[in-house]
Amino acid sequence: MSRNGIMNYARYINAVSAARKPSPIRGLTEVLLKSPPTMISLATGMPNPNMFPFEKASFTIKGGLKITFGPDIMNRALQYSASSGIPELISWMKDLQKHIHNPPTINYSPERGQMALCVTNGSQDGLSKVFEMLISSGDTILLDAPTYPGTLITLQPLGCKILSISSDQHGLIPQSLSDALSKWKPEDAKNPLSDIPKVLYTIPNGGNPTGASMTTDRKKEVYQIARKYNLLIIEDDPYYFLQFEKPWAPSFLSLDVDGRVIRTDSFSKILSSGLRIGFVTGPKPLIDQVVLHIQVSTMHVSSFTQLMVLQLLQQWGQDGFLKHVDSVVEFYAKQRDAMQLSAERWLKGLVEWHVPTAGMFFWMKLKGIPDTHQLISEKAVQKEVLFVPGNAFIADSSVPSSYIRAAFSLATPEQIDLGLQRLAMLIKESV
Numbered sequence: 001m002s003r004n005g006i007m008n009y010a011r012y013i014n015a016v017s018a019a020r021k022p023s024p025i026r027g028l029t030e031v032l033l034k035s036p037p038t039m040i041s042l043a044t045g046m047p048n049p050n051m052f053p054f055e056k057a058s059f060t061i062k063g064g065l066k067i068t069f070g071p072d073i074m075n076r077a078l079q080y081s082a083s084s085g086i087p088e089l090i091s092w093m094k095d096l097q098k099h100i101h102n103p104p105t106i107n108y109s110p111e112r113g114q115m116a117l118c119v120t121n122g123s124q125d126g127l128s129k130v131f132e133m134l135i136s137s138g139d140t141i142l143l144d145a146p147t148y149p150g151t152l153i154t155l156q157p158l159g160c161k162i163l164s165i166s167s168d169q170h171g172l173i174p175q176s177l178s179d180a181l182s183k184w185k186p187e188d189a190k191n192p193l194s195d196i197p198k199v200l201y202t203i204p205n206g207g208n209p210t211g212a213s214m215t216t217d218r219k220k221e222v223y224q225i226a227r228k229y230n231l232l233i234i235e236d237d238p239y240y241f242l243q244f245e246k247p248w249a250p251s252f253l254s255l256d257v258d259g260r261v262i263r264t265d266s267f268s269k270i271l272s273s274g275l276r277i278g279f280v281t282g283p284k285p286l287i288d289q290v291v292l293h294i295q296v297s298t299m300h301v302s303s304f305t306q307l308m309v310l311q312l313l314q315q316w317g318q319d320g321f322l323k324h325v326d327s328v329v330e331f332y333a334k335q336r337d338a339m340q341l342s343a344e345r346w347l348k349g350l351v352e353w354h355v356p357t358a359g360m361f362f363w364m365k366l367k368g369i370p371d372t373h374q375l376i377s378e379k380a381v382q383k384e385v386l387f388v389p390g391n392a393f394i395a396d397s398s399v400p401s402s403y404i405r406a407a408f409s410l411a412t413p414e415q416i417d418l419g420l421q422r423l424a425m426l427i428k429e430s431v
């Protein structure tokens, strides 16, 4: 942080991102989209929507609601739109973030890290753009281990060193983060030539693969460590809305007095994974850089799907949305209970696990099996049951792991039961 208490965001933005310039054409498109109908545009090369073949559409929503795309909405849905996202969807999401997280940064000035938000093609798209903005070859990034393979495979080609921080059933262990950082001094963060890490990535709820959720105390401790070493925190939270117990845990975003948290949210687990809608929320100077990247890659998330989701959210309102989330949670909590029951029935004495309080996964340690890779990739497939071997979730996948990830999202309770029975047979045959 600088002496006046304002984060120096330039410190975190790598050379590639810093070199990005706004697209002049995209800028004009956005002027046009905000203009009154009296504006005559001979500027942008937007196609004429009258030449598009699609005329109208309607979607029937479970529970009886209907979304209709008449000619006006249809024209908008088929046309280019703003790179940061459809403005009404951004403002709906900002209201939701405010309601749920009440971020301290909401009324800050833009330079001080005012909360901003953009729409991405799922949270994966947002995450990869955030990493590509922050990470340079040779940097060291801190992440809780084991972690989401989508993050590992995004980071690996960027040439950074991954410093894994231990975690347990309550997520990342603050002491382990402090220990990892103890090789540097907090003052090193002021030295541009120091190799001190600048970024911590963590999945705070229903971790993939561990199912672990961080306690509030741990989050507060981690935030203080981030302040001490001037780290940005990337809070990858696609399972936030799959927390089985209320009150939901406060997020890093809600603790963020400095403007050092970038949060990725996803509609994949609650509305649709195929629609590809996610959000990046964070300090405006960093979100602006992500949007510059969007301008030259996807240009924007499909206007059609954004408007489809927007219409649903507008009809539901925040209350309707949260009611829907409750019904999703109810389903997954039952699925979790079914897996817990079957695990108790078949795996006692053979496997160690913690019951997850959020998300979709059990992280299981197979006793007496130091490396699950072959067992899961070959023998389990022959027995017609699939899991993910633990080494898929560690930075160096050649290191053996005695863990597997079991998902309870898709299979029926009967299938879960049969699957775990097959796993028990496999383990007994192998030890």
Ligand code: PLP
Pocket: 121, 122, 123, 124, 125, 148, 150, 203, 208, 236, 238, 265, 266, 267, 268, 273, 277, 278
């Ligand atoms: N982050 C984590 C931890 C995930 O588990 C996933 C998907 O499973 C994603 C990000 C990406 O989700 P999406 O791009 O569908 O929003």
